[in-house]
Amino acid sequence: MFVVVISFPPIKAGKDVEFREWFALTNKEFADFKGFIRRRLLKPFGEGHYAAIVEFESQDAFKAMHSSPAHDKAGERVKPLFDGNPTPHFYEVLIG
Numbered sequence: 001m002f003v004v005v006i007s008f009p010p011i012k013a014g015k016d017v018e019f020r021e022w023f024a025l026t027n028k029e030f031a032d033f034k035g036f037i038r039r040r041l042l043k044p045f046g047e048g049h050y051a052a053i054v055e056f057e058s059q060d061a062f063k064a065m066h067s068s069p070a071h072d073k074a075g076e077r078v079k080p081l082f083d084g085n086p087t088p089h090f091y092e093v094l095i096g
Contacts, residue, residue: 001037001093002062004054009084011050019081023052026074033068035061059092 011019023041030036037055044051056062065071 001096002056002059003091003093004052004056004062005089005091006052006054007087007089008050008052009082009086011081012083015081019050019078022074022078022081026078029070029074030065033061033065033070036065059090 020041023039027039030039035057037057039052039054042051042053054062056065
């Protein structure tokens, strides 16, 4: 399994609900991609910023979604909500 942990930058003031709605909508859109397993939004306890866990059957399946027009469009919609850029970290599941 291929996993991406995304550290999101701060969400601009007043845009939190819109960001959560975007995440829920794009979960539905990305679920149509072959190899998609799930995508979860994480909220920190106390201080910090949102993170996400994205799971695909393989790195190739993730790359197909990530290079798609749907992913580009989703990125264009969310970019104005951020104060910075997301940081992805890539993993392969070894035990689990």
